[in-house]
Amino acid sequence: xxxxxxxxxxxxxxxxxxxxxxxxxxxxxxxxxxxxxxxxxxxxxxxxxxxxxxxxxxxxxxxxxxxxxxxxxxxxxxxxxxxxxxxxxxxxxxxxxxxxxxxxxxxxxxxxxxxxx
Numbered sequence: 001x002x003x004x005x006x007x008x009x010x011x012x013x014x015x016x017x018x019x020x021x022x023x024x025x026x027x028x029x030x031x032x033x034x035x036x037x038x039x040x041x042x043x044x045x046x047x048x049x050x051x052x053x054x055x056x057x058x059x060x061x062x063x064x065x066x067x068x069x070x071x072x073x074x075x076x077x078x079x080x081x082x083x084x085x086x087x088x089x090x091x092x093x094x095x096x097x098x099x100x101x102x103x104x105x106x107x108x109x110x111x112x113x114x115x116x117x
């Protein structure tokens with residue numbers, strides 16, 4: 001597969017703007033390509049659909065913010081999720097627990113580790 005520089009530019013843009021509007025319509029307009037071409041090329045180059053790539057990146061970012069103790073209510077907005085319930089569902093699907101329980105479990109693990117050492 002031949003590397004397409006425009007997809008590299010789009011990946012960089014997505015990674016730098018996870019909290020912004022990253023709809024396919026917006027990205028295709030910003031990079032002057034048809035959305036169908038964009039979806040096809042992106043999938044071919046990365047193995048992901050644009051939607052799944054963005055979702056994964058946003059969830060990874062959310063995970064790291066939650067680990068730092070940030071409020072779930074702020075995290076979902078900072079990571080570009082427009083809807084709280086969609087965020088909770090997606091987080092739970094990827095990490096096995098809803099964000100608040102996930103954080104609580106992390107703290108319990110950390111505390112039990114500290115108690116043993």
